Every structure is written in structure tokens, then in C-alpha cells.
Amino acid sequence: MANVNLVTSDSDYLKVSSERTTQSALDKDAFMNLLVTQMKYQDPLNPMDNQQMMAQLAQFSALEQMSNVAQTAEKQFANSMVGKHVSYQYTDTDTGQTDILTGKVDYVKMNSGDTLLGIGDKEIKVGDVQQVIDSSSIESNTTAFELLGKTVQGTVKQKNDQEIEEDVIIEGEVLGIQMKDEVPYLIIGTGTDKVEVDFNNVQNIVEKPTITGKMITAVFEDENGVEKTVEGIAEYIKIKKAGTYVYVDGQFVKFEDIQTVTNK
Numbered sequence: 001m002a003n004v005n006l007v008t009s010d011s012d013y014l015k016v017s018s019e020r021t022t023q024s025a026l027d028k029d030a031f032m033n034l035l036v037t038q039m040k041y042q043d044p045l046n047p048m049d050n051q052q053m054m055a056q057l058a059q060f061s062a063l064e065q066m067s068n069v070a071q072t073a074e075k076q077f078a079n080s081m082v083g084k085h086v087s088y089q090y091t092d093t094d095t096g097q098t099d100i101l102t103g104k105v106d107y108v109k110m111n112s113g114d115t116l117l118g119i120g121d122k123e124i125k126v127g128d129v130q131q132v133i134d135s136s137s138i139e140s141n142t143t144a145f146e147l148l149g150k151t152v153q154g155t156v157k158q159k160n161d162q163e164i165e166e167d168v169i170i171e172g173e174v175l176g177i178q179m180k181d182e183v184p185y186l187i188i189g190t191g192t193d194k195v196e197v198d199f200n201n202v203q204n205i206v207e208k209p210t211i212t213g214k215m216i217t218a219v220f221e222d223e224n225g226v227e228k229t230v231e232g233i234a235e236y237i238k239i240k241k242a243g244t245y246v247y248v249d250g251q252f253v254k255f256e257d258i259q260t261v262t263n264k
Contacts, residue, residue, distance in 0.1 A: 078108045078115045078126050085148050086117075087131045088124050100130060103176030103187070104149060120175045121190035144184035144199045147174045151206040151213065152186065154197035160242065169203075170195050172212050172236025172247075189235045191250050210261075211246060212236055217260040218246070218253040233264065 082105050091098045103119040110116070116123045153171045160166055176187035178196065185196040206212075211234045219229050232249035239245075244255035 075108070075110075075115055078117060081105045081117065081129070081132060082108060084132055085145070086119070086129050088117075088119065089128045089130060090122060090124060099178065101176055101178055101187075102145075102148075120187065121194070144177055144186070147186060147199075147202070147205070148177065150174055151209045152188075152197075152202050153204040153206060154186065154202040156195055156197055156201070158240070160240070166241060169239040170197055170236055171206060171209070171239070173209075189247055193247055193250070193252070195236070211258075213264070215262045215264055216246065216248055216258050218248065218257045219259055220253055220257040234261075 085102060085104050087100055087102045089098060090101050101119075101122075103122075105117050105119055107118040108115065109118065109123075111123075115126050117126060117129070151171065151173050153169060155167050156170055157165050158168045170188055172188040172195075174186045174188060175190070175194075178185050178187060184199040186199060186202065188195050188197060214234055215231070216234045217229065217231045219227060221227055230249050230251065230253060235247045237244060237246055237255075238252065245252040246255060246258065
């Protein structure tokens with residue numbers, strides 16, 4: 001490659017060089033920018049010969065093919081994880097706290113060139129996966145991991161309307177597991193009202209759920225007395241002294257307000 005003199009501080013070549021310092025590897029776009037810039041600033045009395053140009057174009061083509069192969073391999077790897085449980089690194093954008101969580105991969109999607117995995121209400125990059133979990137190789141907390149994907153009943157402590165703490169029964173599908181002080185907590189539900197049930201407080205495995213996981217329709221009156229209808233998947237049930245509530249479409253409805261229950 002011919003030498004290039006930096007004539008001005010705003011030259012195209014300088015911009016490419018500055019960009020390269022922030023990258024650990026030369027991608028295909030940077031390579032093409034370098035080739036175009038070299039041709040733009042080449043000595044007209046001593047231009048690049050055709051063989052040298054063809055050699056560099058061949059390098060660019062090979063680099064592009066390698067990039068495409070890598071992207072295809074990443075997509076295939078991501079698709080192979082659908083339905084499997086993985087442990088992954090997740091950083092909460094609100095608190096900045098980073099945790100290692102566990103959950104089932106529900107779907108794969110592409111966004112701005114990134115391959116994303118959908119796990120519950122979270123989306124993560126493939127590179128954030130720490131381990132694809134094989135339940136047969138788990139030595140500790142085996143029983144907790146075996147509850148992934150099953151519907152369970154357990155108790156949690158929650159405050160009522162009078163700010164008095166009471167025991168509440170939660171019934172729902174286990175979507176993930178989070179370790180706290182070496183104790184597994186089962187993640188049930190999604191969104192802001194998901195609950196974490198201490199594994200030690202699990203009382204029962206529900207073999208044939210009657211409502212959770214099914215499509216329901218409920219009709220209720222809001223705080224202003226206006227009648228509303230909500231439809232969606234019943235994520236979990238909350239049973240407390242004030243009554244039984246079902247979490248659906250991001251809100252709680254009273255059990256007695258449910259009109260229909262159908263399979264998904």
C-alpha cells in the first residue's frame with residue numbers, strides 16, 4: 001500500500017485513522033474507507049497499479065464473507081437456545097446494578113444488526129449469555145432449577161392498604177431464578193409487578209392450573225366508576241385477605257370480575 005501524506009487536519013484519512021483507534025479490529029466498512037481514501041490521495045504520477053488494487057479488493061471481499069459467516073453462526077447459535085434455560089448478565093438501566101440471572105429463552109430477534117434474545121420481559125445480546133444450563137449437570141439447587149417453566153404456589157410478605165405486612169399466596173409459572181445470598185428466588189410474572197418467591201417458601205407444584213397461563217377476559221369498573229374490559233394471559237394469581245386477584249395485561253383484576261377463560 002502506498003504511503004499517504006496527511007496534508008490537512010480535516011482530511012478523510014485522518015478521520016478514518018481516528019476511528020480505528022476506538023476499534024479493536026478493522027471491520028469491512030473501515031477497510032473500504034481506507035481503500036477509497038488511499039485512491040483519493042494517491043500520487044497521480046505514481047498511481048496504484050491494477051494488481052495491487054485487485055489484491056486489496058480481494059481482501060475486502062474475503063473480510064466481508066468472514067463477517068457474513070460470523071453473523072450467520074451467531075444467529076444459528078441464538079436460534080438453538082430458544083426454549084432452553086440460560087444464565088446471563090443483566091444491567092438494570094434504572095439502577096445501574098448488574099446481576100447474573102437465569103431464565104428461559106422465548107424468542108430471537110434482530111435489532112440494528114444485533115441478535116437479541118427475549119427472556120421474560122428482558123431482551124439481551126447473545127454475548128451476555130454466561131451459560132446454557134443443562135439441568136442434568138446442576139449439582140446445587142437442583143430442585144429450584146427443576147421448577148423452571150412449572151406453575152407453583154408460594155408465599156411472600158407484602159404490605160396491605162393499611163401498610164401492615166401480611167402473608168400473600170402467589171400462584172404462577174416460574175420464569176426465572178435469581179440467587180440472593182446463596183438462596184434461590186423464583187421469578188413469577190413480568191413487568192413492574194413481577195414477584196420473587198423464596199424457594200424455601202414454595203408450598204406446592206400445580207400440575208393442572210385452572211387460570212394461570214390461560215387467556216382470560218375480565219370486566220370491571222375503574223376508580224371513576226367507568227366499566228372497562230381487559231383481555232390477556234393470566235400471568236399469576238395473588239391470594240390475600242382482601243380477596244383473590246389475577247395479574248393480566250399489566251394490571252390486577254378481581255377473580256370475580258373474570259368473564260371467560262380459554263386456552264392460549
